Structures are given as structure tokens and as C-alpha cells.
Amino acid sequence: xxxxxxxxxxxxxxxxxxxxxxxxxxxxxxxxxxxxxxxxxxxxxxxxxxxxxxxxxxxxxxxxxxxxxxxxxxxxxxxxxxxxxxxxxxxxxxxxxxxxxxxxxxxx
Amino acid sequence: xxxxxxxxxxxxxxxxxxxxxxxxxxxxxxxxxxxxxxxxxxxxxxxxxxxxxxxxxxxxxxxxxxxxxxxxxxxxxxxxxxxxxxxxxxxxxxxxxxxxxxxxxxxxxxxxxxxx
Numbered sequence: 001x002x003x004x005x006x007x008x009x010x011x012x013x014x015x016x017x018x019x020x021x022x023x024x025x026x027x028x029x030x031x032x033x034x035x036x037x038x039x040x041x042x043x044x045x046x047x048x049x050x051x052x053x054x055x056x057x058x059x060x061x062x063x064x065x066x067x068x069x070x071x072x073x074x075x076x077x078x079x080x081x082x083x084x085x086x087x088x089x090x091x092x093x094x095x096x097x098x099x100x101x102x103x104x105x106x107x108x
Numbered sequence: 109x110x111x112x113x114x115x116x117x118x119x120x121x122x123x124x125x126x127x128x129x130x131x132x133x134x135x136x137x138x139x140x141x142x143x144x145x146x147x148x149x150x151x152x153x154x155x156x157x158x159x160x161x162x163x164x165x166x167x168x169x170x171x172x173x174x175x176x177x178x179x180x181x182x183x184x185x186x187x188x189x190x191x192x193x194x195x196x197x198x199x200x201x202x203x204x205x206x207x208x209x210x211x212x213x214x215x216x217x218x219x220x221x222x223x224x
Contacts, residue, residue, distance in 0.1 A: 032210075034209075034210035034211065036211075042216075043203055043214035043215065043216055043217055044153065044203075044211075044214055045214075046210055046211065046212045046213075049209040049210035049212070050209060050210075053209075055212065087152070087153055089153070089210065089211065091207075091210050091211070095155070095158060095167040095168075095169075096155055096167075096169050096170070097143070097155040097158070098155065099145075099152060099153040099154070099155070100152075101152050102152055102153075
């Protein structure tokens with residue numbers, strides 16, 4: 001099973017700041033890496049798939065990069081609605097498809 | 109608009125059974141693979157099972173293999189998860205998820221609680 005490790009666990013930031021979240025895989029997932037945002041009481045929402053492609057309707061302040069085992073989600077300028085938990089997810093050719101443990105972005 | 113609406117969750121005793129349903133609308137259900145994913149505060153998001161678009165291929169997490177069965181009825185645009193021999197550790201919110209590129213649309217989830 002591929003283990004995804006996200007860092008840091010929590011980030012305390014102010015609106016307007018730039019955010020960089022990390023996701024490291026225990027073995028290569030190629031480009032089959034997605035990022036999700038989840039707010040309390042809601043289902044996860046797809047932000048990025050294929051490591052760097054934005055999902056439909058996602059603002060361009062969200063960007064993804066990386067390949068193989070190291071991936072990054074960047075929010076160029078935090079908006080108030082961006083405070084949430086972010087998860088990475090690998091969906092390569094063979095199950096099990098795994099998720100990271102999440103990074104919480106909270107208001108400082 | 110893509111909609112996935114889960115139902116069938118509830119309280120069940122250890123060893124019992126439940127069947128979750130997911131009604132899909134707003135897209136051609138028969139063209140997409142589907143997942144079930146569950147979530148708890150302790151373990152986070154955990155992929156449970158996957159089914160291909162015609163129902164001919166399925167996969168399961170080791171933790172549910174032999175106890176859970178995923179299926180679909182493309183004529184009814186509905187995904188199912190039959191859960192047998194339920195354990196306390198199966199307590200979670202269960203999400204129905206459409207698979208396209210990644211898990212692109214999620215239902216609102218249904219809570220399953222396994223407790224005596």
C-alpha cells in the first residue's frame with residue numbers, strides 16, 4: 001500500500017498569505033495525485049488532479065506541482081474561504097487508492 | 109448538475125448488516141467508475157471499494173474484503189454497498205464518489221454507526 005504523508009499537520013496563516021502544502025508518497029505514483037479541500041460538515045471537493053490540472057471551477061490561485069513521490073499544493077493568496085483541511089490522494093492503476101492524513105489551514 | 113445522494117446509513121449492532129445506496133443524477137452513470145470512501149476523525153479518509161462502469165470489475169480494501177460487496181444498477185442509476193459482519197471499526201461517514209481522472213464528485217455522506 002502506498003502511504004501518503006502530508007506536512008505540516010497544521011498551518012496558522014493570515015488572509016493574503018501564500019501557502020505551500022506538501023505530500024510525499026512512499027513509492028512513485030507517477031502523476032496520479034489529486035488534492036481536495038474539505039470544510040466542516042461538507043464532503044471533500046476536488047481541487048487538483050493529475051498533480052497539476054485544476055478541476056472545473058477552481059480558482060487559479062490554487063496550483064499543484066510534482067511527480068513521482070513529491071507533490072505540492074500552492075495557494076498563491078489565501079482568501080477567507082480557503083481556511084479548511086486539505087488532503088492529497090493517489091489513484092494510480094492498482095488499488096488500494098490512499099489518502100494523506102490532511103493539513104489543516106487555520107486562521108492565525 | 110452532478111448529484112450523488114447516499115442513503116441507508118444508521119445504527120447497527122456488531123455482526124449486523126446494512127445496505128447503502130447512492131442515487132446518481134446529472135451525468136451518464138453507466139459511463140463512470142465509482143468508489144465508496146469512508147471517513148472518521150481518527151483515520152481520516154479511507155478508500156473502501158471501487159467498481160468499473162459495467163459492474164464487471166470490483167476491488168476492495170483489505171479491511172472490508174469478504175464482508176462488503178459493491179454493486180451497481182445502471183438502469184436505475186444507483187450504486188450499492190452491501191455491508192455484512194459489521195464491526196465497531198466500520199463506524200464512519202460513507203461517501204459515494206464518482207471516479208473521473210480522480211474522485212471528482214462526492215455525495216454528502218451517510219453515517220454508519222456500529223454499536224451495541
